[in-house]
Structures are given as C-alpha cells and as structure tokens.
Amino acid sequence: MSNLRTPGPTPVPPTVLAAMAQPMINHRGPEFAALIGGVTAKLKHFFQTENDLLILTGSGTGGLEAAVVNLLSPGDQVLAVSIGVFGDRFAEIARVFGAQVTKLDFPWGQPADPAAIQAQLAAHPQIKAVLVTHNETSTGVTNDLESISQAVRGFDKLLVVDAISSVGSLDLPADRWGCDMVIGGSQKGWMVPPGLVFVTVSPKAWQAATQARMPRFYWDLASAKRTLERGQTPATPAVSILYGLVESLRLMMEEGLPGIVERHRQVAERCRQGAKALGLELFARPGYESNTVTAVKVPSGVDAKALLKALREKHDIVLAGGQASLSGKIFRIGHLGYVYEEDIDEVLAALREELPAATK
C-alpha cells in the first residue's frame, strides 16, 4: 500500500475497507434507518454540536454549495473570507448563485485577521453571512476560528464554516463557537473514501433557510431533514461509504476526540520539525500551521515535479503539489485521519534521500 500523504483522499484503515465490501441494502428499509441514525448521532458528537446534522452524497464542494443555496437569496450580501484556493471556491459558489460577495482576502500562507473581519461587518451592515475556511488545505494554514467566531458574534450574522479538512481531526466545538453551519467531508479525518459530505444546521440557519430563495433541489437541506426523520435520504445515498463510516466512527469513538486531536498535533509537529531539520521552510505563518496538512516551500533550485515523481515512483509515497498560483512553489504533506508518526518518518527519510537529486 502506498503511503498516501495527500490532504484527501486519505488512507483508509483495513477494517473500514472491509466494512465497505458488505452487500447492498434497501435504502428505504429498517436496516438503513438504524444505520443512518447511528452514524448521524456519532458525527454530531465529533462536530460537538446539538444542531441538526445531515449526510449528503457528494464531494465536499457539494456541501459548500448546499450551505450557500440553503441560506441565501440572490442579491444577499455575504462576506467571504479567503486565505487560499478553498476560500476562493466558497466565494465563487456564492457569486455564481447570485450573492453579492464582499471578498476579504489574506495573503496565501497567512491566516485571516479577526479584526479585519470585524471591520468589514461594521462597514457593511447588510451582510447576512460570513463564509470562512477553518483549515485551508491549499496553504496549510489553520484559521483562529475561535477568535473569528468572537469577532462575528456581536453582529448577528450567520457563521458558515468550511471545516472539510479540520472537523474530526482538529478541535472544533461548533456550538460553543456559534457556528451556524459546519461542513465536513468523508475522505478527510473520517478515514473513509470520498463520497459523503456532512452539514450541520443551527436553528438560526434553519430560520434563514425558510427565507432563502436560491434554487435548490438535490442539495435541499429541509428535504434531507424531513426524510432523515423517517430514517431515509431524499435520493439514493452512497451506502457503501456509509458502511465504512460505521466502522471508522467506531474506531474514532474508541480513540476519543481529545486523543485524536492530540495525535494530529503530535504527528504534525513531528512533520514540521523534521522538515525544518532537512533545511526546508514551512509556508504557513508560524503559530497558524495546520495540524492536518503541512505546506513546505520548494527550495530554490529544486524541481518540485521531479521530487514528487521520485517520491512516488521510488518510495511509493504520494504527496500533493501546490495548487493554482502555488503550483511548483510548495508541496504538501497530508497528515489527517489514519496517520501515525512512522508514516511521517517515512516521508522525511525519503525527502532526505531525494532532495539532492531533485536539485538542479
């Protein structure tokens, strides 16, 4: 098995892979109702929320689209806080569906400044929702979501959090931090393959949804809630991914959220220290480095493509390159979900070996 160290899809534990190979069941039957009820309750535990949580079949991006179209009407003002590719994507979805987007960009590698968010909200009282990325996969930066949530709190806005690469791996007390919607994706810390997305909905978000006039059918959360009350989903769900989730949530309950968060911190710290020991520089501003993905600057003279190719072909280690304007400038080591220090040690040892050869 490759040492797959992209920030998603992430490796899947053997018992989860085995669980996915169970035969299909009727998604309108009693077995399925028990399955989805149990999985939903456990997910809520890890999202640290009493709000509704809905499981949709799709990629993480679909969850971002669901958030936008369920909360907003065309013409509504939103503040989209972006620190990278996925923040830009969230803003773009809102724009495409007709929101008036005020974009607050921070230089890539930097976190969002809560004071700047506060200033925007003070300057634009019409803003209805704040879209923010908890952990920006493209830059390896974790926003200080607690401070951001405090900055937003005074303004009675909807706080909508893309937590796709954080929730379940980093601490994200959704209710305590007043998050009205939190979006997670199965292929990240949950240790299952891609195909499911999770969206929490606060009472305030449900209230907004009743007013929201953006068109929605597949991503309609009210319809997902109505069918969940009968133990079903509006359309045929990705049953096999749900089987995997039953097993991965069992593993996660066993380890416990505090243990999981601490493991991610330790593994990430080892990755950062090890990279620095190789003379590499980290891309993220110190203090805001993500515990789920480490972005490393490509040293001058190093051909990033050749480096990743050598790691893949000679060591069976798969890292991610940089996205968009960061292509060729950084590479990324994913360490979320099913990951231990040995996995990172392997990556560091291989980097030590291949860096010289990839240097022009």
Add this chain to the structure above:
Amino acid sequence: MSNLRTPGPTPVPPTVLAAMAQPMINHRGPEFAALIGGVTAKLKHFFQTENDLLILTGSGTGGLEAAVVNLLSPGDQVLAVSIGVFGDRFAEIARVFGAQVTKLDFPWGQPADPAAIQAQLAAHPQIKAVLVTHNETSTGVTNDLESISQAVRGFDKLLVVDAISSVGSLDLPADRWGCDMVIGGSQKGWMVPPGLVFVTVSPKAWQAATQARMPRFYWDLASAKRTLERGQTPATPAVSILYGLVESLRLMMEEGLPGIVERHRQVAERCRQGAKALGLELFARPGYESNTVTAVKVPSGVDAKALLKALREKHDIVLAGGQASLSGKIFRIGHLGYVYEEDIDEVLAALREELPAATK
C-alpha cells in the same frame, strides 16, 4: 446475503465488492487519470454514444439536476413528459430552477404517447428541451423511447433522457435515437453501489450549455469536461465506487451488451409469467412492462406492508413498495444488474408461500 430485489441499490457481485476495498489513491495523480479514462470509454460503449460522457459524484437525482442547470436559463420553456414519480421529479427540478414547465402527464402504469408529445411540440414552438424518463422505476413501465425520439426529431429540440434504471440493462442506442443527454446511475444495472452518476452530452447540448444561465457550480459539466481532459474531476470523486466500476465494467464487457439486454429480458419475462401464474396482476400496460422492474398490483384484501415484511423477515427477500399515490397499491420486484432466473424463482416461491397469510 439478502436477495435484494429493489430497483436500486441492486446487489453487487463479490468481485466488485472486493475491488472496492482497494486503498485510496491521489485523485490528482497518474493512476487516477488512467482509471477514469478507461471507465469513461467503457461507459460510452454501453451508452452507445460518441458524445462526451461525464462521471459525477452524487445520486441519480444529481444527474437530473445537472442536465437541467447546464442546458437551460430561467424562463426557458421545457416539455416534461411524466409517467410516474421520477418523471414528476425531473419536472420539479426544472421548475425549481426557474424553467417554464409544460407538463405532459400520462396515467401511472401507462407509457407516454409519442403523438401527444408531437402535438405539444407543435403547439408550443418556444419549447427548448424535452425531458423524458426512459424507464419509470415507480410504475415498472418502459417508454417507447425510439418512437418518442422520432416524434421529437422534427422539431430541433434537446432530448434529455433519464435513463437511470435503463441504460446498461435495456437497449438504449443514445446516438442513434438522437439523445442529447442521457443520465445513468451507478447503483442500477452497473452493479456497483450508489454514489456516481453518468451524463452524456451531445454537441448540441454543449452548444445550449454555453447559452444556459441557470446557476451551477458543483454540477457544472463544462468544468467536468475541462478537468477530465487532464484525467481529473473538479472535486474529489467517489474513488472506491470507481474501483468497483472498473471491475463491474470488466464483467459487463465479458458478457457483452446484447447478452446483458437479453438476460434482462428473460429474467423479466420469467418474473411476469411467474407473477401471473400466482394469480397476480401486473401494473404496467401490456407491451410496456419494464425489463428492469416489475410492478405488481396488490390483490384486494392483501396487506402489502405485512407481505413485504414477511418476505424480508422470513425469506430475506427485499422488495420495494409503491411510491407516492401507489403506496399500498403495488409492490415492485427489481431485476436489473446482477440478477439471474434463480433470484426471481426464489421471490416467486416466497410470494406463493406468504400471499395467503398476508390476505386479510
């Protein structure tokens, strides 16, 4: 293993289940590019099309939404031909996204009348697209799509076909019948779990897409086409379902499309004859009975819920009830994908045993 005889999810062959348990790979890497390229080419073979075919992560309903939002602008007129629940759903999606929907309904159990479609198109020259269900899962009726396509042909309209429970199981020569979009779903005849949807796009449909102004991001087919050219998908795809599809398409290529279509015909015929031999009446108009799902009228005095429960609990056979206004009035035996005559014989034997007990 249950004898799962719902019209989706359908049983998954053991080698396909095993294939799905393979470890994750990078969806932006060379292995994935080879995988999606191969799967796409084979799917096109079974869709009998030279048009583009795009694989999206989601339920079949997501594919219907993709068709609507990529082809139309708010205010565009469409003719939605409905013969049941899924025809109604297609129409509803178009309405929700702002199309002006002319609905052409036929009584449930009946097929659509091509002459009536022709009359509507003659009466409403502004109609841009015809939405039609090839095989209506809720009623067990297969439309005469060839005649419908001939009726539409004279009018230069877009022909958009929900083939979720037909393509890959019934003969559907998409190009020969001039279908501009054909939508299929993984959990049907393809013998893999739910989670992927397939959409073909003709040159005429691409032309319409450049004009279409309905908002779209997740379901944007142009973006799917652009990324497919690089061997990728816009968002993280359901990798494990794709693994399953590689294996199921291998099995399907081995059997060959004519063999698959003939097997479905034989199995369906056995189901229909067997049901009639038990004194049961079929719901579909004779000559239009579906070869993928048989809808059976609940005999007077029979409690459908008790019957399905007894089949499930005593025989481990899972049938589907009636949907919407057909609840309690019909039950449905799915026979698509991984199904052989023995599976149907088991259902018939169990029905013979349980029908008397379920009669009040």
